Amino acid sequence: MVEGYNISLSIGGKTVLGRTQEDLSISAVTKTSITKDDQGVQQETVVRHDVTFKVSALMDFNSGTGTPTKLDRDDVIALALQTGNAAKVAVQYLCTGGDTYGGNAIITGYTESSSAEVDSDTTISLDLRIVGDFAIVN
Numbered sequence: 001m002v003e004g005y006n007i008s009l010s011i012g013g014k015t016v017l018g019r020t021q022e023d024l025s026i027s028a029v030t031k032t033s034i035t036k037d038d039q040g041v042q043q044e045t046v047v048r049h050d051v052t053f054k055v056s057a058l059m060d061f062n063s064g065t066g067t068p069t070k071l072d073r074d075d076v077i078a079l080a081l082q083t084g085n086a087a088k089v090a091v092q093y094l095c096t097g098g099d100t101y102g103g104n105a106i107i108t109g110y111t112e113s114s115s116a117e118v119d120s121d122t123t124i125s126l127d128l129r130i131v132g133d134f135a136i137v138n
Contacts, residue, residue, distance in 0.1 A: 006096035009053055009128075011079065011105075012089050016126065017070040018058035024093060025052045051130035053091070053105070059112065059122040073112075076126055080110035091128065092137060103134035 008015050009022045027050045033043050061072045071079070079089060087106050094100040109127035114120070 008094060009055060010092045010094075011071060011128070013092075014069055014071045014075075016055050016057045016076060016124075017072045018060035019055060020058060020123075021054075021056040022093075023054040025054075026050070027052075049134070051103070051134045052108075053093070053126075053128040053130075055126040055128070057124050057126075059114075059124050073124060076124065077110060080107045080126070082107075088131060089128075091130070100137045101134055102137040103130045104132055105130050 004021075007022060008019070009024075028046045029048045029050055030044045031047045033045065034040060035043075059073050061074065082089075088104045089107070090102070091105045092100055092102040105128040107126060108129050109125070111125040112122065113125070114122040
């Protein structure tokens with residue numbers, strides 16, 4: 001059995017500081033066609049896959065410690081505000097004992113959530129979408 005802490009998504013070679021959850025979603029995009037040879041029966045062909053990630057984390061700052069392997073809140077906001085080609089970030093998704101997958105992604109959403117309730121944690125969420133290929137990294 002794979003434990004949740006054995007799976008991680010890195011963005012530009014770094015993981016998000018304070019991660020609590022990462023979600024991967026792969027959806028087939030299909031094309032429907034009907035030819036005379038099919039005698040009116042619709043045919044479905046997979047033309048590509050939409051691959052998205054959602055990362056949840058407790059809001060955290062490096063506080064000047066300069067953690068070279070982690071992205072803190074300000075790093076993530078800076079990435080989310082990129083435009084043009086700079087908005088594409090290299091990602092790798094790995095599971096201890098399994099294959100590592102990689103590709104380029106764009107950050108499609110960033111959310112911060114905070115509450116005035118006692119013992120409430122401030123959290124961040126990051127949405128990413130793969131652009132191009134997402135494949136096993138050799």
